[in-house]
Amino acid sequence: MTRTVVRAGGLTKRYGTFTAVDAVDFTLEENRIYGLLGRNGAGKTTVMQMLTGQIFPDGGTLDVFGREPAEHADVLRRICFIAESQRYPDSFKPSHVFTAAPWFFEHWDAEFAERLVHDFRLPLNRYVKKLSRGQLSAVGVIVGLASRAPLTFFDEPYLGLDAVARHIFYDRLLEDYAEHPRTIVLSTHLIDEVANLLEHLLVIDQGRILLDRDADEVRGSATTVAGGRAAVESFVADRAVIGRESLGGLASVTIDERLGQADRIRAAELGLELAPVSLQQLIVHMTGTDLRADPTEQEVAA
Numbered sequence: 423m424t425r426t427v428v429r430a431g432g433l434t435k436r437y438g439t440f441t442a443v444d445a446v447d448f449t450l451e452e453n454r455i456y457g458l459l460g461r462n463g464a465g466k467t468t469v470m471q472m473l474t475g476q477i478f479p480d481g482g483t484l485d486v487f488g489r490e491p492a493e494h495a496d497v498l499r500r501i502c503f504i505a506e507s508q509r510y511p512d513s514f515k516p517s518h519v520f521t522a523a524p525w526f527f528e529h530w531d532a533e534f535a536e537r538l539v540h541d542f543r544l545p546l547n548r549y550v551k552k553l554s555r556g557q558l559s560a561v562g563v564i565v566g567l568a569s570r571a572p573l574t575f576f577d578e579p580y581l582g583l584d585a586v587a588r589h590i591f592y593d594r595l596l597e598d599y600a601e602h603p604r605t606i607v608l609s610t611h612l613i614d615e616v617a618n619l620l621e622h623l624l625v626i627d628q629g630r631i632l633l634d635r636d637a638d639e640v641r642g643s644a645t646t647v648a649g650g651r652a653a654v655e656s657f658v659a660d661r662a663v664i665g666r667e668s669l670g671g672l673a674s675v676t677i678d679e680r681l682g683q684a685d686r687i688r689a690a691e692l693g694l695e696l697a698p699v700s701l702q703q704l705i706v707h708m709t710g711t712d713l714r715a716d717p718t719e720q721e722v723a724a
């Protein structure tokens with residue numbers, strides 16, 4: 423039987439008159455990998471900060487391992503949170519971080535950490551303030567993985583990590599998760615890169631949950647129909663349209679539907695092209711515009 427690790431009901435966070443997280447309801451089950459996705463400012467970090475007891479909610483109920491997380495050491499002991507710009511004391515070197523880690527994480531695997539240091543080519547004895555942006559991110563990624571915390575959060579952990587290093591992260595995460603299942607929440611803008619890793623998706627926009635669904639159900643659930651405008655419009659009539667583009671007599675319309683054989687035959691008869699929609703494209707459609715903070719980021723990274 424799957425156990426619920428986190429239960430949030432009407433969870434709310436306000437900053438003055440601004441509501442950053444607006445009465446959200448969701449659960450996180452044990453031993454699953456969640457993608458917490460959404461545009462800049464959607465409320466992802468705020469949700470994770472409440473779940474990890476760093477800030478107090480202003481409303482709703484929150485239950486993490488059976489109780490409210492804030493100020494409960496027995497709950498916090500089981501959580502690892504790797505922030506986007508994780509900070510360490512200036513006097514620390516990575517070796518100090520990894521020496522201190524087992525004080526906080528009872529499942530810390532020093533051997534695994536050592537292997538990851540080697541994989542990421544991380545200099546152990548350089549002061550953290552002298553590390554490159556990517557090397558600093560590698561420190562956080564190593565702590566997050568080797569902690570083997572039952573509830574691990576990675577909040578955009580890859581800042582500055584090159585494509586090779588990011589793939590090492592994804593590979594090690596999957597390998598280790600297979601042997602040591604736990605609940606992992608990954609917040610990222612590089613959705614297509616992690617799409618195959620994610621088992622469940624939570625999409626948040628303007629403080630509200632837009633989608634809370636199994637990733638397999640979502641994958642391939644939308645289709646783009648392209649071709650002559652009149653034919654496209656006739657094909658998509660009465661279907662749930664989530665995106666529409668047109669140029670002259672041509673149109674490309676995205677529908678929230680997995681098409682069956684009869685639909686495919688009809689599309690072929692109308693001379694239409696059908697293309698599956700990637701997870702990233704789907705979420706871009708759902709949340710309005712491109713999720714990438716920097717449009718050049720993926721091309722540079724690729």
Ligand SMILES: Nc1ncnc2c1ncn2[C@@H]1O[C@H](COP(=O)(O)OP(=O)(O)OP(=O)(O)O)[C@@H](O)[C@H]1O
Binds near residue numbers: 460463465
């Ligand atoms: N301490 C604060 N005071 C006021 N507003 C805040 C504070 N912290 C966050 N916010 C606001 O709450 C909203 C949600 O912020 P949050 O950091 O959770 O977004 P996010 O989804 O993690 O974004 P990103 O992808 O850019 O990291 C934003 O509009 C942000 O400006």
